[in-house]
Amino acid sequence: MSVIMTGKDLAARILGGDRRAVARAISKVEDGSPDLPGLSEALYPHTGRAYTVGLTGSPGVGKSSLGEQLVRAARSRDKTVAVLAIDPTSPFTGGALLGDRLRMQAHATDPGVFIRSMATRGHLGGMALAAPEALRVLDASGKDLIMVETVGVGQAEVEVASATDTTLVVVSPGWGDAVQVSKAGILEIADVFVVNKADKDGAGDAVRDLRNMLRMGPKLGWTPPIVKTSTVNGEGIDELWEAIEAHRTHQESTGELEARRRRRVVEEVRSMVAFHLRERAASIADGGLLEDLAEHRIDPYRAADILLKQLIDADRPGA
């Protein structure tokens, strides 16, 4: 096998489901490779078939084990699965993440399962822009279900997990009362709530708290169901699978799935434009302006105005 793959060759291999090609493409996404526009052009027409599920929640609630059981549930229904684990780029977390990933080793030899953790090493737009690209690579490779699992509830992680067709928010009985849950700011993004570790004391309380909070919130077209699961005894995994399917059916019948996907990709393109312009703004910012700003001679609003004008002028043909 040749070490070098051209863009077209790589795209063709991904569309054929070649695992090494998929892995390589995701590395390119992580790095923000210059090959990405070409790859995107070749793959994008072949995307939109996979169903995506996001898994988020605080550290320690058991997201990884739950993800592993959902992989099993998918495989027992003859669905192929990809898992993308979002790795916050922290110098402190390497070991912890690796440990989590090891639990997925049970599926390492199953060709119907592709597991990959992902960091952003050089991608211009950070995880928020890198993850949708990686999802499209997995989608184009022919996987039926793609799960995005986050380690914690950081900004990029929540953003990424909620940019899916169905978002699962996982809590555990030990995590705290309803007030703490709401403070984390992840209630609003849930399509399905999972109270994991249902074998532990307090699971019923967590369900009741969530139910009360949902009652306090705004009325929605879809009321997120609350599913109790235990990855120790497998309790609730089938119910969780059915809740995901029910949400999918609801969205398909209302047209919301298509509408949501459209909003996501439009939003993504706008972010790409904004990031691009921001990089450009950084490159043209002249020292005098920033010095005046730092010395409190001009205020941030005026500095932004000047910078904006310079940016537009710099881009005019003949300038």
Place this chain on the structure above:
Amino acid sequence: MSVIMTGKDLAARILGGDRRAVARAISKVEDGSPDLPGLSEALYPHTGRAYTVGLTGSPGVGKSSLGEQLVRAARSRDKTVAVLAIDPTSPFTGGALLGDRLRMQAHATDPGVFIRSMATRGHLGGMALAAPEALRVLDASGKDLIMVETVGVGQAEVEVASATDTTLVVVSPGWGDAVQVSKAGILEIADVFVVNKADKDGAGDAVRDLRNMLRMGPKLGWTPPIVKTSTVNGEGIDELWEAIEAHRTHQESTGELEARRRRRVVEEVRSMVAFHLRERAASIADGGLLEDLAEHRIDPYRAADILLKQLIDADRPGA
């Protein structure tokens, strides 16, 4: 007192320390009022005197009580203080926040203390851009110390808390082991670690875990000290105050304080430019392009290119 204040009048009153004027200006920041550029121009030359401290950490670790004790510590040292509590705009959290704020009532009649919680209602750039503006209002009003306290560890909150001169990351013994701490992704932003609820079991373990994690991380010019506090018996509050002072002295002697402040305001201006352009991109995006994108006829990269070109063209004089 007149109900209407002009921009200049408002700025003059803020510079004179008028509490109502300060409150009104912060409301303007929340709303993204069109008066902000004028206000910014009038106040900015008078900012940079206050020292800012950010307080962040997971819900339930006791940040509010700690903040309250730091207010006391500042007052006993004859420092005037403002507290800005960042309120994530969630329909679920109103009640919880209010409860937290009530603990600050002890200082309600002290003219040397100004307390305000802040949400973003209409500000274009969200909390990340609104908070620095509010901080400058408080700075211009003459407070010696400004504390920014977040409710949780959401994106905007962490961003805002770390955009201060000294950032305190608060954990509590019950919160979990070192791995959980690191997963939250807030280790990197700490200038000082606070292990609060030191009266509870496990505080020593939390300190040891943090120490180990710091050892695993990159070597830094400043090693964040770890301070044990208890807001029940007041343990460690003086030590915490001294740790903040030590960090300030370190930064002043190395020139890092000035450098950090410069980086922040330059970054802020770049964000203002990027947000402005993004809004503009949203307004000119033509339907045909987005339809082609949604129908998978053009890929996100190409769509971004086209949008970028339209954006620059639309801004050319005479276009």
